[in-house]
Amino acid sequence: MRASPSKSPQVLDPEQVLQGLHPLMLSGSLLISAAVGLQYLGQWRVMAWVFGANALRIFLNVLLSKVFARRLAPSVVEWARLAVNVSILAAIGVLAGWSLLLWSYVPFSMFWLYGMNGSGRGRALVYIGVMDGAALLSGCDPFEPLAFSLLAVLSFLMTEKRAELLQRSLEHIIEQREQLAWAQGELRLLHERAFEQEKFSSLGLMAAGVAHEINNPMAFVTSNVNSLYKDLKQQQPLAEPLKEYVDEVLPATLDGIKRVNAIVSDLRRFARGDPEVYSEYDPNEEAKAALRIVQGQLHHVRAELELGEVGNVVGRPQQLVQVLVNMLANAGQATAPGGVVRLSTREETDGIRVEVRDTGMGMTPETLRNLFQPFFTTKPPGMGTGLGLAVAHSIVTGQGGHIEVESTPGKGACFTLHLPRVAHRPSRSTGDRVSAAAA
Structure with missing residues (x-):
């Protein structure tokens, strides 16, 4: 701020x-x-x-x-x-x-x-x-100078005091005007950022609609290519050109289709604005989904995935994906070409640990102090609203976890999520507010 x-x-x-x-x-x-x-x-x-x-x-x-x-x-x-x-x-x-x-x-x-x-x-x-x-x-006569001298002293002191009071009043008015101008500037900035956030929300809904529309034709493509692959495998003997399709082209195509379907599914689930229910899920699968979603923003760095045996947890997987997508995107923006962004998971005594580490520019102590404040951002105007990490903090703490941040200017940053094995369940009103903010 x-x-x-x-x-x-x-x-x-x-x-x-x-x-x-x-x-x-x-x-x-x-x-x-x-x-x-x-x-x-x-x-x-x-x-x-x-x-x-x-x-x-x-x-x-x-x-x-x-x-x-x-x-x-x-x-x-x-x-x-x-x-x-x-x-x-x-x-x-x-x-x-x-x-x-x-x-x-x-x-x-x-x-x-x-x-x-x-x-x-x-x-x-x-x-x-x-x-x-x-x-x-x-x-x-001594009383004449005495009388007028007293009058002069009192006139001087009263004039001095009156001018002092007027000066204070003027300073107070100027200070109020400056505070009002500052408040108007803050209000205008908040309005602009709220407008951007509303625009991003609309883009999310549109992305969910586009993903839904892509899902239907991809189902036909998947079914047809899979049927073609099975039919060709059953045809014996095959012509030499068709053998290459059965051995290499069609398996690679099915693998690509599978990845597209996974990305579409992740995008639909990520962009959905409905309140998410608590369920059992695999954090490693959600970590993979988050990395697939932001893969386009990490093309200039080497993205590494290091998954440990963490087992299943109970919580809101969609919200975890949102937190990781935001942190991975920030890490990619803060890291120069050729750097490294690493996403890792491992088990802890009372839950799981998820780390997003980068070799980027790092953060100053002042930035670290204000990192999770709403609307605080170090990005240029139009590049960020300053809400991503604030919402991520609300999501993680709302499920009973906490976030630790370590960073040194010029040496990168590390965001560590500590999540319980079974997420806390806040009251209905609180949970709905967090879900609405996350959307």
Whole structure:
């Protein structure tokens, strides 16, 4: 299966935040400057000094933001702006008096002094310290700087906390969107694989129908060739060309027909979708049937069959064939031309042991951990659904057995089936579900 998304949401860039707030901060600074200047209406010298100092402050701020910001580091520019603003405002306070409108600069400045990096708090403390120090040294009432400093600190902290909460909310929303996109991708993948599985099921039913149709004419061919062989054997003496038919051609033909009939019978039994009843069977015969079914997929390797004396067992032979067909096909796909795929059986103390061993590419530890997970596959898209081994695992464990897998990258793999002598019989509902999945 695919892993869940691990991409973390992007954090907002502090410089982007400042750039976005810059027009509003400039407008607010102009408004407060105009209000402070108009407070001294009639005191033209003071009014001119206030307007001139504020105009210089605003000009230097614009110069730092538009010109020097391209040449200097952002932190250097912000500290320079801090020095310009706090020095000019402190000078206005000392020369023109510390009016309440002038003190409103302090909490207002906290908004542009705030940043998402660690220097925001330091700049804010320096700003408040310089303003309060200049006010106290010039004889200002101590409660005025105290009141506005408290308001500034609270404004800064509330702004910082609110931005932090908004950032968390944004990260949560982005994470939910990524999880939703990942879930949609997984759902789409599952839908595609379910569609492929349905297609394979339809192909299985069609194969069963084709095998059934082949079975009838093969019965006529078998009967006719067998009759011809018997009639020719009874004709004495035979012409020389006919002797070759009786001694070599017809026996070889009957042997080929027998193999075709066996393959057709195996295919019909393998593709049948009906729930299979428990019965006594010979595992060696089912192993031979599975090897015949996948013989076409093993043409590039050397297929070896090593059968021991295992006797009969009780279980579902059709399901065993399905498990072996899947494992033999996988072994053939994982093995390069000239390699070996070996199918072997032998008796154990409490049952039988069936091995499918290959000399293929092997598997990594990660692949081994996820091998029997539904829809897990290492094959390219369109080459597998990732259901074969999951169904095989369900079949074997459903009959009371278990599967062991040994593999090393580059050194092949070995699937070992341990089956009991008498398969366990699960409840009817469970057995039907396994049979339906196997079909």
